[in-house]
Amino acid sequence: MTASVICRGLGVSAEEAVLLPETSLTAEKPALIALTGANGTGKTTLLKTLAGRQLPSIGECLINGRPPYEFDPAFRAAAASLIDTPPMARDMTLCEQLALVRVSWGEDEAAAFTGAEQTLEQLTIAELGERFPYELSAGQLQLFALALTLSRPFELLLLDEPERHLDTDRVQRLISLLQQRVAFGALIITATHRAEIISQADQQIALNRSPAAE
Amino acid sequence: MSTPAQRLKAARGIHLGREGAPTAGDRWFSLYLIGFVTAFYILPVVYVVGDFLDPDFALQLTQPQSEPVITAALTLLAVAALWTGRIQGPVLLTPFLAHTLLGTDIPRRRVLLLPTLKAVACVGMAAAGLAAVGLFALTLTGVWDWDRFGLLVAAAFAGGVQLALLAFLGQRLSLRALLFSAVVISAAGALGLVFSEMRLATPAGWSGLLWTGGAAWPVAALALTAAAGVILIAAIPAALDRLPAARVLNQSRRISEARLFTSTGSINDAVELFRSKPAHRFHRVPVTAGPAALSGLRQDLISALRSPLSLLGAAVLVPAGAALLTLAAPAAGESFQDSNLLATVPLGVAGAVLLFLGTGSLSEGWRQLKNEFDAAALFGWSSAGALGRRLLWPVLTSGVLTTAGAAGVVVLPGSAAQWKEPAWTLAVTAAALAARFFQSMRSRNIPVEFLAPTVIPGRVDLSAVKILLWLGDGIIITVTAVLAVVVLPLQPSTLVGVLGALILTVMIWGWARTGVQMTAGPPRPV
Known part of the structure; x- marks a missing residue:
């Protein structure tokens, strides 16, 4: 199977508002794909549709040959996403939360804690492992949200502006981490406004405002 | 690779070990x-x-x-x-x-x-x-x-x-x-x-x-x-x-x-979380067309239709509350019997609470009333006119729904309620609306003076009671009104007087809290 994501004439509307104008795209793994476009062009809606959280109004969308369906365990195993800020446990340290994510995917507890420390180190926040979420800055929280997402296995990763609150060095770090995952065979689709990410992506998909919205 | 059951057990183990486990102290103290x-x-x-x-x-x-x-x-x-x-x-x-x-x-x-x-x-x-x-x-x-x-x-x-x-x-x-x-x-x-x-x-x-x-x-x-x-x-x-x-x-x-809001005393913010989101409807309905006196009614109607589930909630809760109150009403006043209190007080209180909760979505328009008062003073509109516009929808809908619920009980075969009981119920609805008005007009922040200790003889500090009263004022006013009707062995005319005074006081107090006087007019050139 070469094509991982296929959208044909995919569009989303809510009553009279067009959230995503008709869009067609094909994305094959492994690749890092940058989803670009002005605010309101439907980037987040497209990501939500690919994640199975939004039903299309028209057209179709296939992930590995099947529509995204949250009730299908195989789909949940294949697709990870970071679209909204994920909920965090108030009374658990960052390491404990990351370890919980890892054991829920089958790692044993000792390996999960080691893996959690490594993920934090890759994201340059190793020293925060024993802190609680409320002790973090906005940028650190964004890095932790990325760590939670990257702690689970996936074939397809959907990210919505992962560069939020991050400085230039951290954005570069993020790009190299994503490229590492691509090297292991993943398909990553990320909505972004940052030129660094767009320039280093394997493919760029630009969304345009619908004629009706202009 | 471990089985799903083992994965789940391991994840719950970490969670219970850190965040989710009640301590032994919690368990024994609860017991x-x-x-x-x-x-x-x-x-x-x-x-x-x-x-x-x-x-x-x-x-x-x-x-x-x-x-x-x-x-x-x-x-x-x-x-x-x-x-x-x-x-x-x-x-x-x-x-x-x-x-x-x-x-x-x-x-x-x-x-x-x-x-x-x-x-x-x-x-x-x-x-x-x-x-x-x-x-x-x-x-x-x-x-x-x-x-x-x-x-x-x-x-x-x-x-x-x-x-x-x-x-x-x-x-x-x-x-x-x-x-x-x-x-x-x-x-x-x-x-x-x-x-x-x-x-x-x-x-x-x-x-x-x-x-x-x-x-x-x-x-x-x-x-x-x-x-x-x-x-x-x-x-x-x-x-x-x-x-x-x-x-x-x-x-x-x-x-x-x-839970977090409630634990910090912000009940209003906790309740706010449960408000339904408006749907996209009636964007093109002109709000300024027609008689100016009916503009508030039209706006409130459109707001209500944009949140149909809230409207449905009111359509269920208000008649249900009115029906319970009408069932409790025959025991009030002259036919009052001590033992009936055990049935009529819970019925009356339950009815009052349902009625108060039901009027919440009907009086949503009052949220903007304070802004309209400010705008009235700035732009020279009539603040009394703003109040009149915004009163129509809550009063009309609450009146109709209450009458429907109360009439349903009166026409029931074998019902002890007569046609005077719905009048009691309507008076309680007016008290509930007055309480809502008061709640909409007052500031959402607890006044600092409420936090100061209030020590009564015996060295008992009542500051916590004041805060509880502040947090639950709307329900307390409504339930007090109902208890006045159900419990006090008074004549109907006295009860009407008591309820009328209660409603008037609450309305005037609510009005005064906005900082705008009835007499506020347009700014005049100096």
Whole structure:
């Protein structure tokens, strides 16, 4: 199977508002794909549709040959996403939360804690492992949200502006981490406004405002 | 690779070891508190109530004539449970666990089954506990023996489990299916008031037979249907596997935030979380067309139609509250009897609370009233005109819904209520609206002076009481108005005077809190 994501004439509307104008795209793994476009062009809606959280109004969308369906365990195993800020446990340290994510995917507890420390180190926040979420800055929280997402296995990763609150060095770090995952065979689709990410992506998909919205 | 069960156990192990585990102190303290309150407060009070209760009145409560009312109340509870599930169902995990575990490939049924069954059992136990307290008092009067007490408590447990299962349905079903189920149950309940056979078709309607001293088989039927429901949830994979993660996560987040707000005393912010979001409708309806005096009515109507579920909630809660108040009203004033207090006070208070909650979505337009007052002073509009515009919708709709609920009770065959009782109910509705107005006008921040200690003789500090009064002022005003009607042995004219004064005082106080006087006019050139 070469094509991982296929959208044909995919569009989303809510009553009279067009959230995503008709869009067609094909994305094959492994690749890092940058989803670009002005605010309101439907980037987040497209990501939500690919994640199975939004039903299309028209057209179709296939992930590995099947529509995204949250009730299908195989789909949940294949697709990870970071679209909204994920909920965090108030009374658990960052390491404990990351370890919980890892054991829920089958790692044993000792390996999960080691893996959690490594993920934090890759994201340059190793020293925060024993802190609680409320002790973090906005940028650190964004890095932790990325760590939670990257702690689970996936074939397809959907990210919505992962560069939020991050400085230039951290954005570069993020790009190299994503490229590492691509090297292991993943398909990553990320909505972004940052030129660094767009320039280093394997493919760029630009969304345009619908004629009706202009 | 470990099995889904092992993965789940390991994840829960980490969570229970860190965040989710109640400490030994929590557990023992909770048990101590429950035991202490039961032994030293609930049992003595219930014993005294049972001793005080007039046996003739107790017998009257358990006569076959009361069976339709019991069944109708249970049907109302069933519909309420169904709708409660839409807002907060029994499937509940902490937001972090819900997000993490529902995103894995572990079957959802495996993740959600244990918390769901625990919640269902807890609701059943809470229902049994509450029922046991009330039934204990009735049993002391000798209307039935202790065997019947045991049967009724068992029926309450099974009925509580059924209510929790209905809440699960409310959480699981689509909105259309939920509306259909609510209409079918309500219709069965309404028909049960007329045709006794229909009572067997209502959820927990069989308990009515048990209440009036019939055979014991309804307990077995209740237990069997409750057990069947629990088994179906566990056995049908789709029951929990097809529960949308977003719904569970939204409810988990909301209840978690509401708990946090409540723990810091921000009840208004906690309630705000449960307001329904407006739908995209009527964007092109001109709000300035037609008579200016009706513009507020038109705006409020459009706002209400944009949140149809809130409007539906008001359409259910206000008539239900009015019906309960009308049932309680005949005991007020001249026909007042001590023993009837045990029935009329809970009925009246429940009616007042339902009425107050129901008027919430009808008086949404008052949220903007303070801004309109400010704008009136700035731009030279009439502030009294702004008030008049915004009064129309809440007053009209509350009046119509209250009259509908009260009239429903009056026309019931064998009802003790006459046409003067709806007048009482309308007066209480006016008090509830006045309380709403006061709540909308006052600041949402607790005044600093409320935090200062208020020490009375005996070195008792009442500052916490002041804060509680501030937080629950709307309900307190409404319930006080109802208690004034139900409890005080006054003549109707005096009661009208008391209620009128209460409403007037609350309205003037609310108005004064906005900082805008009735006489405020346009700024004049100096």
